[in-house]
Amino acid sequence: MRGKFSALLLFLQVVFIILYAFFVEYTPSVQKPVNASLVEHDNIDDLYPMYQDVHVMIFIGFGFLMTFLRRYGFGSVGLNMLLSAFVIEWAILMRGCLELTGDKVQVSLESLLNADFACGAVLISFGAVLGVLSPLQLMVMALLEVVVYAVNEYVIIGKLGITDIGGSMVIHAFGAYFGLGVSVFHWRKELAKAHPKEESVYHSDIFAMIGTLFLWMYWPSFNGAPAAGTFLGARAAINTVYSLAAAAVASFALSSILDKSGKLSMVHIQNATLAGGVAAGSVANLRLSPVGAILVGTSAGILSVVGYAFITPFMLKTFRLHDTCGVHNLHGMPGVLSAFVSVILARLSTPTIYAGNGELASIFSRATDSPDFFQQQANMQMAGLAVTLGLSIGGGMLTGLLLKIPFLDPVSRDNLFEDFPYWKIDSDEPVNVEEPMNGKNMMVMEEMPKKSKEAAAEEKASLKEQSLDSSPPEQEVVA
DSSP states (O other): OHHHHHHHHHHHHHHHHHHHHHHEEEOTTTSOOTTOOSOOOOSHHHHHHHHHHHHHIIIIIHHHHTTTSTTOHHHHHHHHHHHHHHHHHHHHHHHHHHTOOSSSEEEOHHHHHHHHHHHHHHHHHHHHTTTTSOHHHHHHHHHHHHHHHHHHHIIIIIISOOOOTTOIIIIIIHHHHHHHHHHHTTOOGGGSSOOTTSOOOHHHHHHHHHHHHHHHHHHHHHHHGGGTTSHHHHHHHHHHHHHHHHHHHHHHHHHHHHSTTOOOOHHHHHHGGGHHHHHHGGGTTSOOOHHHHHHHHHHHHHHHHHIIIIIHHHHHHHHOOOOSSOHIIIIIHHHHHHHHHHHHHHHHOOTTTTTHHHHHHHHOTTOOSOTTHHHHHHHHHHHHHHHHHHHHHHHHHHHHHHTTOGGGOOOOGGGTTOSTTTSOOOTTSOOSSSSOOBTTBOOOOSSOOSSOHHHHHHHHHHHHHHHHHTSOOOOOOOO
16 A cells, blocks of 8 residues: 555645646635735635534544444544545635636635535545545545536536535535445445444444534534525524434434334434434525424434435345445435425425515526526426436446556455554554454454453452452351
8 A cells, every 4th residue: 555555645746736836826805916905805704614614524523423433443534534635625626627717726715615515525425435445445536526526516506507505416415326336346245244343332433423413513504604694694504403403303213213122323313313414405595494494304314214224224235235334324315305305495486485586596596587487496406416316326336446446455355444454553452453354253352452361360360369358357147
């Protein structure tokens, strides 16, 4: 890994330096022209706080959510950071090229926000193949995925004019199905049943829950940031909070119902509680109403729990489709649900529902006075979903096929869901790292003892002697 991985990173960084030197500049509002006042700014007071919220979601929320694997914590957080840093640089270039109006790509705070959204799509795909692809494969996947992501966004937002403020289609559904497309070509028999290292332990689930809480708290900013500082941003945040709260309640309820003992599953709680944020994405800035947001969130929470309990095992057994983090349940199906809700709301809308063409134009980029506009918009929303599914699945499968090249260091069956081959780990952390996992050896100890067996036995005997010495003397029994 050492030579090829480092060479690829350094090569890409040199390419970025050259491209940014010749083809990227600040927007006029950021690069103050001569004799201009300081009044003009890039909406930093409204946008930057929400951008930072999204930034926290990307680096802490997604990173820690994936730390549930007992032996892949370094990879979950560390590679999450690497992929995000890379995608920020690459996505700004790709998106800027497709929207180029002058000689150079112009960078603003909005550019950084949109780059974080691209990170979200790539990290969702990362979740589908977590522990299955090598770092080198993941870098190539991110490189190719950003290209397809930018094209999809340009087509459905720029050309079809769909409304998708929270990215339920362009980010969540795209990332989930791209990742599943990649996963199709990386099936192996070791994944047919529960892999011994594809499990969590008590403390790894706690770390993952930290990611859940950060995502849950900041998701309103994720959905509202594109309209920061406007009434639509406020509406998006309110609808998202209601949807998240409803999804959380529904997830807890159904998780207990589905367990024979009535206990809660951390897999459900870590993930399905977030499905409301995904499902609200495409409709967060519409007049969904509080009760509508609650209905959407409740539906998303139920759908996600059902997905983890029944659909994921079915897909694994029937289609040999492995999904490490269950992104189909958290991002895929709730994203599709949000798209369908946007179709329904667009079809049922009338000019009297919204405050004139001003509000309509701020939501629907192609709003007109035509009586058929809402029917046309509903059709465009449906077309946007179809394009997203086609490009994500097709692009993911082509990428997955390419990643099978031996040069990219595919993960061996013994190193699935394992940090040790790629990270320096202290000797007192994992054990059996040199002993390959196979069908005859499925015992995975959680930690290596810090003392030898002989020392441990001596210490145990010593403690026993001390216990006997310190025991109170027997008292005579008086008849």
